[in-house]
Amino acid sequence: MMTMLRKLTPYLFVAPLMIFIALFTYIPILASINLSFREWNFLTPDMPFVGFRNYEQLLASRDLWNSLWVTTLFAVLSVPLRLGLALLIANYLVRESMHVRLLRGALFLPSVTSTVSIAVVFSWVFSTDYGMVNALLGTFGLGKVQWLQNPHLALWVLIFVNTWKQIGYDIVIYIAGLQAIPRELYDAAAVDGGKRLHVFRRITMPLVMPTTYFLLVISVIEAFQVFTIVNVMTKGGPAGATDMLVNLLYEIGFVLFDIGRGSALAVLLFILLVGLAILKSRIIGRKVHYEA
C-alpha cells in the first residue's frame, strides 16, 4: 500500500496542472481541427461534415490574404524596430546609477500596463481633432493628420503603439544579456583602441546573439497574435488596413458566428506559428551555437 502511494505521488502532484492543460490547450487543438471540417453557426442542431470546404473558402477569400499580408508587414516592420532600438538603449542603460535605474523603470512600465488602457490613451493621442500629436504638429504650423482613418498610416500607428508598449521588456532582457558578457573582452578591446561602433559590432552584437534569438522568437509569435490594440483602436480598419489575423479570427468566429471557417483559420494560424518556430530553431539555432 505504501509503495503504491509512493509511486503515485508524482502523478498526484502533476495531475491538476496536466488536467487543465489537457482540457484547455490540447483537447481544443483537436476540437479546432474537427470543427474546421464542419459547418456550424451555433444555431443549427447538427454540424455536417463538409471536408476541406472551409479551407477552400478561406484561401479563396481576399480577407485572408489581406490579413496575412498585413500581419506579416506588421511583424517584419515592428520586430526589427523593437529589437534594434532596444539593444541600442540597453547598451546605454546597462551601467548602474540612479538616473539609469529611473529611466529603466520608466521604459519598462508600459509593458506591464493594461493594453486596453494604452490603446485608449493612444487613440486619444492620435485622434484627429483633439489629439496630442496633431496639437504638437499644429504648434509647428502643420495641418491635422487623420492618423487612424488613413489606410496608409493606421498600421504605422499600431506599430508605434506596440513598440512603445513592448520595448521596455526587450530592454530589460537585453540588459540581462549584456551583463552576462565578460568585462575582460571590453577591456581588451579598449587596450587595442577599438572604436565604439567597432566594439559594438564585433563584441556586443555577436555575444548577445542568444538573447536576440530569444527575443526574436517571442516577439514574432507575439506580432502574429496582436489583437487588443487592433480591436480597440481600429477594429481592423480603415478598409482592412490593420485587419490582422487574430482580428479576422475574432470577426469570423464571434461576429459572424461561422464556427467552421473560424476554426479553419485558427488551425492555419497554428500551423503557421508552429512552422515559424521550427524553422527559426533550425536556421538561427545553429548560428547561435557557432557564435556564442
Place this chain on the structure above:
Amino acid sequence: MKPENPILAGLALVAGLLFLSPVLYSIWMSFQTVDAYYAGELGFTLDNYARAVGQYNFARYLLNSLIVSGLVTLIGITFATMAAYAFARYSFRGGNFLFAATVATLMIPSHISLIPNYLTLAKVGLLDSYAGLILPAISNGFAAFFLRQYIRGIPKVLDEAAYMDGATSLQVLWRIIVPLSRPAIASMALYIFITEWNNYIWPLVAVGKQDLYTLQIGLARLYRINPGEGLIDWPLVMAASTITILPVLLGFLLVERHLVRGITMGAVK
C-alpha cells in the same frame, strides 16, 4: 557606482517623462471637466471618477478584475508549484513526456483554443460566470517550467534530511521547497496576475452580462460606446483608464525589482 552626472541625470529624467507623457497626460486629463478640457482651460474635479464608479459601474469591474485575477493567480501558482516540484524531484514513467507537453504550451498560440473553449463552457453553462473567466486561464506552462528550473537548483540533501526525519513529500514541498523558492514563486505569481489582469480577448468573448465585465472590457466598451470622435467624453474615459492602470501601477512601484528579476531569470537561462 560612479558619481552622478547632474546633466545626464536631468536628461534621463526628461526622457523618461517624455516617454510616459501620454499616460501622464491622460491621468491629468481625468481630473478635468469636459467643458474645461474642450475649452482648453485648467480645472480640477473628481466628477469623472464619481461618474465612472457610480453611473458606469467601474467599482464593480474593479471588483471583478480583482476576483478573477486573484483566483487565477492563487490556483495557477499552486498547480504550477506542485507540478514543478514533481518534475524537479521525481523521475516517473511519462514524466518527461508530461514535462515536454507542459513546455510545448509556450509555443502554442493561445487563440487556437478560443472557439473550442467557448463551446465547452457554453455546453456546461459556465459562460457569463466567474468560473468561465477563471478556468481556462489556470494552467500556466511557463510558470511550471520556470519553477521547475528553480527548484532543481535547491540542494537535494535538504529533502533527504527531511525524509530521514520522517517527513512526507507534501511536507517537504511545503516546509522546504516553497520557502526556499519564495522569490521565484513571488515573481511568477506577479507575472500570472499581471497577465490575467490585462487579459482581453477571453473575457471579451466569454462574458456578455455587464455585471461580470472586467476592467479591460468595461473600459473598451466605455470608449467604444462614445458616439464618435469629437463627441467623446475623454476626461471620463481617462478616469476609467486610470482606474484600470492604477492597481498594476501601484504594484509595479512596490515590487519593480522583483518583477524585473523574475522576468530576466526566465529569459536568460
